[in-house]
Amino acid sequence: MNTGKRLMQKSLHIDPGKCTGCLQCEMACSLDNEGAFNPAKSRIKVFDFHAEGRFVPYTCTQCAEAWCMKACPVDAISVDTLTGAKVVSDALCVGCKVCTIACPFGTINYNQTTGKVLKCDLCGGDPECAKACPTSAITFIDADWTGLERMRDWASKTDSGTRAEA
Amino acid sequence: MARYVIVGAGPAGVIAAETLRQQDADGEIVLLGGEPEPPYSRMAIPYYLTGGIEESGTHLRKAQDHYAKLGIEVRQAAVSKVDTGANSLVLADGSALPYDQLLLATGASPVRPPVPGLDLPGVHHCWTLEDARQIADLADPGASVVLMGAGFIGCIILESLLARDVKLTVVEMEDRMLPRMMDQTGGAMIKRWCEDKGTSVLTSTKVTEIKAADGGGLQVVLDSGEQVPAALVVVATGVKSNAELAQDGDIKVDQGIVVDNYLRTSVPNVYAAGDVAQAPDHSTGGWSVLAIQPTAADHGRVAALNMAGVETTYKGNLAMNVLDTAGLVSVSFGRWDGGDGCETAESVDAENFRYMRLVFDGDRVVGALCLGHTDHVGVLRGLIQGDVRLGDWKARLQADPCRIMEAYLGSTLS
Amino acid sequence: MAWARKLLRVDLTKGTCTSEPLNMDWAQRYLGQRGLATKYLTEEIDPKVDPLSPDNKLIMTTGPLTGTCASTAGRYSVVTKGALTGAIACSNSGGFFGNEMKNAGWDMIIFEGKSAKPVYLFVQDDKAELLDAGEHWGTSVWDTEENIKKKHQDPMIRVASIGVSGEKGVKFACVVNDMHRAAGRSGVGTVMGSKNLKAVAIRGTLGVKVKDIGAFMTATANGKAILAENAVTGQGLPTYGTQVLMNVINEVGALPTRNHRDVQFEGAGDISAEKMHEKRASDGKSNLITNGACFGCTIACGRISQIERTHYTVVDRPQYQKASGGLEYEAAWALGAATGVDDIDALTFANFICNEQGYDPITFGATVGAAMELFETGAITTKETGGIELKFGNTKALTELAEQTGRGEGFGAEIGLGSKRLCEKYGHPEMSMSVKGQEFPAYDSRGIQGMGLAYATSNRGACHLRGYTVASEILGIPEKTDPLATEGKAGLVKAFQDATAAFDSAGLCIFTSFAWTLEDVAPQLDSACEGEWSVEKLLEVGERIWNLERQFNLAAGFTGKDDNLPARLLKDAAKSGPAEGKVNGLGEMLPEYYQLRGWTTEGVPSNQTVERLGL
């Protein structure tokens, strides 16, 4: 098991301020992963905070704690050594859904049609969502840079105090 | 060079071993398992029973040389005694195994209720791979099967038995299915769902005796006087920690082996993790044993970090369960049953088997139940264990409890 | 591919939902959405039917590109016989509802009959059912949308619904989806209300595929690049929204003001895009919070606005203090210039109410303008208005009437008739600024001549979205023509009308046409849809659709005489600006237009034309 030290790796960087809520990312993601334009099956989701006039794209941060991966009883989630992404193997996944409750960000979800789970795999290092975003609200940049630190902070609050692996 | 010994090759033990290796490249790591199998996951047993995976699919790590590569020595050896004074284990064959740091991850065992006839052939727990092999042998399509206990594990097994097309009768002593995971509303919906699928579910019913039937098979006698014939009886009436090992030393034992915020027992170089550990509880502030996979994984990781000298505090046990009952997915988190001073928000759509219940303590979510929901449910863990202060989002969740994802993002990313 | 190839037929009388294959021969001839639904409607109803009778049908329809990643491809339309006009009605809306319908596997939903009690349609992929809407009847669009999502425990459901105005028979009620996107004009929501259909709620998870994904991705990427580089779609619209036009149109002297008595509004600056951006002295915030996109749209012209918390309209009313859909140009004009009101927050409030209660701000504002003229000329008094001093520029009168109309109460109920019926009722039909019963939008045809012809001949009554020659006459797209000249406008109007019909039938937003021509659309359709889709074929489809709509209207009882403008625009010269002294030269353009269309001098498609187009 590799924990995917993320040192020089790239991450998705999300800037909600630039997002217009067009869902091109959801279409690109579902096309790449499901072979059809199907936002319902996208790994990235844009939340519309209508009353505040804010759109927030959201997906797995490939968090260092990898709750999903550690909870999996059959080792169906592993780290892609190239990208650091935690990737689900459909061949191994038994559909037990434990990962879906273990991930405190709600970013790994059960797909009732296939009986497996869906999560972001960084498209093997060439994220379709980032390429599809017309406003550069989603970019793929050096990990150190990403504003996702905030979300990782929450990850560590959920856990312990150390960020030994981060 | 430190020698780490881990007793128990379930998820807690395996994750601990791997985490130790990450932190300490040189230490000696010995992983002891008490069953004649490679390290495997009990949780995967139901999928073996449905035929979804082979036996090997239950193995925690798939590569044959996984442990060897990491320099983790895996041994099949039951431990009979811990000698904390000598920092040494006594193995079943009488040999000694000294340690510098010890992790007890011996899991739990099924509870055997005081019912006559439980030792008859054809009566099984469903806890080990060996149990599963026996069940697989008897649970043929059309066979009459009685499942004793409709708790969490019982309901998981129920799913696989249904998938094997057996004629199933479920007997539960309490007044609803999943008494410790679901409230009345949710339990009733699951029951109705099962009955719609042709399963007979007898709640508030006890098995008083199991008898060998004339001409083979079993007769299950119920407290109603009714008798149900069965080719197979599966007993799932709860589990208890395998804490005996620790019993006679200085290690404090209560329901399980009592550990502190670092997963350390009352003996400084002895740790415990997983189903055997009674750890600080995030919800109650007390201590609890939670026999669930995510807890075993967290314990294993945090214990190992501390054993390797990376001081890491454990945030506390949080009950979390996800269950698929013949297509109806249910989830529960934390203090779903509420308690003093808690407020709740509910949305019930019984007809369509959808239910959402949130429990608040002040402006934090402390527990949740959902039925028929699969999207973003993990965020409930984030909300609860992250102690997220909801601010105005509380009112919005009270108006529509399904807006959990928005509430999380709205309260954490602002 | 692209099409889901299935339509859902909902018989409200019987309470049944049935699936039918889509007529793919028709799809090759009418493409989808506006064209294809009009074909179904003309085949299935008697054009003479009373729009509010159970015999009228209402069709919600997507285009073949709806639900794909082509820019703006999330549109749907509502097609029916219009309650306001009695003509063919086709109102197009963005937001996210159209995509959801397509993703649930439906090209179209045809509603027929009338339900005995209020119902809503709930669709989850191929499962569709009519559910009791008792608890939603009498509630606003905003509440209905929220309550339905809550009831089904799914925030991802998309809802299109009518507000109280649509229930109460306000003649220009619309169908609103996603809180603030509307199939706005001609009273399509009124028809929905007459059927006791409160809402349509959809969750779609099936996915949309296209014929040749490789070619499609290239074609759509090219299209997106063109939109991004174009000054209007790449900068103007995202930054200022359609409101970018307010000052421009005022300057060219084509901003109809106070019921078209003037062509320039002294308060234009105060209700403009620039004003929406301006930071208020009081709280340092601006009216505009952000821009927002519809499904798949890479332009993102949508306005999200918030009213100043201390403004009289929202004090102690927290539901209106939140951000929501802000002013588009047409709404800002109708609520503002047409009524002489220049308070941006009051206009924003009235606009919120239009969305919340589901009625068309253009017809509403224009009708209030007409009522103000009736009031100022003494044709109505405070007795009729229930005490409202209905003078031009009376801000509070505007917002009060917005609320009354939303509830279908008080003088609001009379505003709810639309200007034509209202002005006739009070003996001044000439004061209604409308064609075929529908009010003009925000361009005065004395200052933009081509628009006069476009309005007069528009199949759904006065409208800017049936042939937007403003693009050419003012903005120079695709090339500049003189707004004050009538020469060449007949051809221009026809070309815009036919192309627009093709855009509207594809699933695209017409705003793409600021940057795209059919040359840019054809490769996107061709790679997505079965069959071959060239520019020529699209033009032919567009023309066929236009003529089909025309035939419907003729059969409904309209004649060439209805291709007309109110006398004010033909006789009273513009009082100021570049068009000062001008009237609209409709008479110079109309005969040429008929001729170019292949219609008789009475405005009836000739046999030859009918044959050529295979109608």
Ligand SMILES: Cc1cc2nc3c(=O)[nH]c(=O)nc-3n(C[C@H](O)[C@H](O)[C@H](O)COP(=O)(O)OP(=O)(O)OC[C@H]3O[C@@H](n4cnc5c(N)ncnc54)[C@H](O)[C@@H]3O)c2cc1C
């Ligand atoms: C059928 C079934 C379904 C389940 N489904 C779920 C589920 O869906 N979700 C969920 O969260 N949890 C589920 N669980 C529970 C979950 O499997 C346990 O919580 C988890 O396995 C606990 O891990 P552990 O490492 O603490 O203990 P275990 O997995 O029990 O491992 C204990 C290890 O210790 C060894 N051992 C015990 N005593 C000795 C000794 N004296 N000497 C040496 N070795 C010893 C055992 O051989 C074993 O290798 C399920 C359990 C079962 C049986």
Ligand code: SF4
């Ligand atoms: S799915 Fe969740 S737990 Fe898994 S890597 Fe992503 S954020 Fe972490």
Ligand code: SF4
């Ligand atoms: S659902 Fe699949 S990936 Fe997730 S924990 Fe279970 S087996 Fe692993």
Ligand code: SF4
């Ligand atoms: S990186 Fe790929 S898989 Fe991940 S959200 Fe983006 S498109 Fe989806």
